[in-house]
Amino acid sequence: MHGRPREYKNKLKADSKAQEAYKKKVDAIRNGTALVLEYRKQKKYDPAVLDAAAKLLKVVPEIYTLWNYRREALGPVFESGGEQAQRASEGELALTQACLLENPKSYSTWHHRKWVVGRGLAPLERELHLVSRPLGPPTTIHHNTLHVLSRPYAVRRTSQDELQYVEDKILQNFSNYSAWHFRTILLHQMYCSGPAGSGSDSGSGNGGDAAAGSLGSTAPLAAAATAGGSANRGSAGQRTPIPHDVLDQEYDMVHQAFATDSRDESPWMYYRWLACRLLEDHLAAEPDARWPLLTLARLREAQARLGLGGSPEECEEMLQEARSLYGRLMILDPMRRGFYEDALEGRAFVVVQALGTV
Structure with missing residues (x-):
């Protein structure tokens, strides 16, 4: 433990x-x-x-x-x-x-x-009681147990009810990683599962796909961007992105967590998920959009060069992904080829770092 x-x-x-x-x-x-x-x-x-x-x-x-x-x-x-x-x-x-x-x-x-x-x-009520206990207040021993993600198998309420439940738990303890994690699954169910609006009131299901529901993973972005969006091409017409007003509310909540304790890891991981979720939505709708691709490349390069991507091997994979994105941008935006070439060689990151942006 x-x-x-x-x-x-x-x-x-x-x-x-x-x-x-x-x-x-x-x-x-x-x-x-x-x-x-x-x-x-x-x-x-x-x-x-x-x-x-x-x-x-x-x-x-x-x-x-x-x-x-x-x-x-x-x-x-x-x-x-x-x-x-x-x-x-x-x-x-x-x-x-x-x-x-x-x-x-x-x-x-x-x-x-x-x-x-x-x-x-x-009896589902008994199951809800059991899986709610790990998500309890910080005085409970296992308040951040990852297996609160087992909660959806017993849920027969709406996703909106569950979203409020998880928000209450987050406000009790901003360090509750599992509550943040469960929130990614709920938002994915409500706005990003299948045909537009079809997941908005499911409340049950298996928790969405693993990649979309994971705070530590943004794997779908690589397929959406480096393959020209082929993995998600056409998907924009089949699902709705998270609405901007919902994203604004999520950002407000995570900013409140930052103000409480900027050193807490959990809200920062959720913040990264929000940013990547927004990028994924844009790339699903417009796989060749320059600014989302460039933003994703910058994020990947920063993660890799600052050692924030996990193991050395994972950081190297992120750096290769960033380079692939810069290469794709050269094709999509030939007028700025020199700019992307500098970025590909790492010179743009040096400038950004020197200016204190990173």
């Missing part, structure tokens, strides 16, 4: 008995997992083995193959319906809740719970 020191590592180093107990625990988990996987290979789903898998998952909920085994075993039970399916649903929900107490950020556990809820036998 974030901010929690892993004290057990220090204890293991200093305590030989603890080391021995830990080794026995690891061996037991390894042997138990091997046994379950052998039964899975033989397509045997005995109750005793399912119980063994459940006990292992309560200790190590991240062993996704054990969850797969349970889904294979219980799939036919859910399909048959009736009282047996209801008992299976309650049992799996109880198991996942126990595992989440062990590790609230277990991707495998949340995925399995979503699968169970998807069978249609779980």
Whole structure:
């Protein structure tokens, strides 16, 4: 968990008995997992083995193959319906809740719970309560758990209601990365999913495409720009961009967060998403528009040269993307070819940096 020191590592180093107990625990988990996987290979789903898998998952909920085994075993039970399916649903929900107490950020556990809820036998109000807890006020331990993104699977309200809910959580704590992240998904659902206006009241769904819903990713821009907009060509007539008045409200909220604590990472990542969202909308409608392409190239170059793109490899990819964009601009805007050539060689960035713009 974030901010929690892993004290057990220090204890293991200093305590030989603890080391021995830990080794026995690891061996037991390894042997138990091997046994379950052998039964899975033989397509045997005995109750005793399912119980063994459940006990292992309560200790190590991240062993996704054990969850797969349970889904294979219980799939036919859910399909048959009736009282047996209801008992299976309650049992799996109880198991996942126990595992989440062990590790609230277990991707495998949340995925399995979503699968169970998807069978249609779980009370949705209970699910909303569960997935709302990580998004609670900063006094709660896991207020910024990423798995608030599991919330849409239980939602049957409008996206506008959810947008207000997330705004309340952001105002309680501007550091709530998950709330900012969920907001990108909601805005994408409301304005950018499918035919114009079709996503405006969905409230459910799977959270939109991963790229559009990720604060750390602007991958669609590369396809829209470097390929001449081919990836998004024609899409402007099939979806509506986020309205300018909505964007203005989002900028106002993120500026409020900056004024509260300019060092907080979460609102800055959301701010970058907003800027890139606006660029993507423009490039989808006009893939050859000079200013959006140039702005995107400048952003990519700044990210790469200032080391803000992640790993050295990712920064190099961003720099190559910027160079590709400058090359495309030479073709689209030949009268300013010299300007783009300077930019391609990095000289324009040096001037911008010297002027203090970056």
